[in-house]
């Protein structure tokens with residue numbers, strides 16, 4: 566299996582969860598030193614079926630070369646790369662907005678497209694991408710991030726439609742809050758966060774069950790329904 570964004574909070578937890586289930590791990594991230602550290606940690610805990618591969622999600626020209634160089638062609642592909650700014654920052658900063666859109670949408674989409682063709686050729690595989698509930702409805706505090714995730718979610722919907730009569734799974738993960746660096750420093754009640762290990766376990770189970778989408782917890786599934794059905798005249802009064 567292949568994890569892209571393996572050095573992030575959720576990526577690391579996913580690496581451990583799949584290592585525990587005895588999968589052979591191919592871990593990608595942009596910082597080779599952090600990747601080496603993660604590989605050594607996994608080794609020291611007895612997980613030795615690990616290879617590491619440097620990949621910047623913005624460097625799409627290298628994607629094909631990376632996929633060709635993998636020791637094993639993966640049967641599960643997870644992209645968990647993501648970037649978010651502080652409240653309202655990317656809405657006023659053109660360069661930051663561009664970087665968020667490219668990291669959350671352009672990069673994952675280009676990479677998934679290549680993986681999708683490979684999986685289609687052999688009619689099997691699981692494509693998993695971590696989007697966000699922020700992509701369900703635009704909010705004043707982070708609509709650039711939300712729009713980039715909405716784009717990713719819609720892309721995955723289309724990909725799932727393309728593969729509806731195949732054995733290929735397309736799983737969209739739409740979390741609420743996961744306790745990682747991404748939300749460190751944000752004023753979020755601990756009750757609303759789940760830890761990355763628990764999130765990774767729920768993703769593991771969703772893949773195993775062949776699910777199409779998951780919000781990870783029943784609470785965040787209810788939030789998703791609320792975001793869809795809440796009338797505009799109520800929604801605009803909320804400070805979100």
Ligand SMILES: NC(=O)c1ccc[n+]([C@@H]2O[C@H](COP(=O)([O-])OP(=O)(O)OC[C@H]3O[C@@H](n4cnc5c(N)ncnc54)[C@H](OP(=O)(O)O)[C@@H]3O)[C@@H](O)[C@H]2O)c1
Nearest residue numbers: 570572573574575595621622645646647697742743745747
């Ligand atoms: N945490 C939450 O509350 C939350 C909620 C909803 C959705 N999500 C989504 O969950 C996913 C995982 O995020 P996280 O919570 O684990 O946050 P994180 O710890 O900040 O991890 C983000 C990961 O993205 C990687 N990344 C960023 N830009 C990259 C680039 N140009 N090329 C390659 N990798 C790049 C980071 O690499 P480095 O390790 O090199 O920095 C890091 O591994 C993201 O897609 C995020 O949008 C998170």
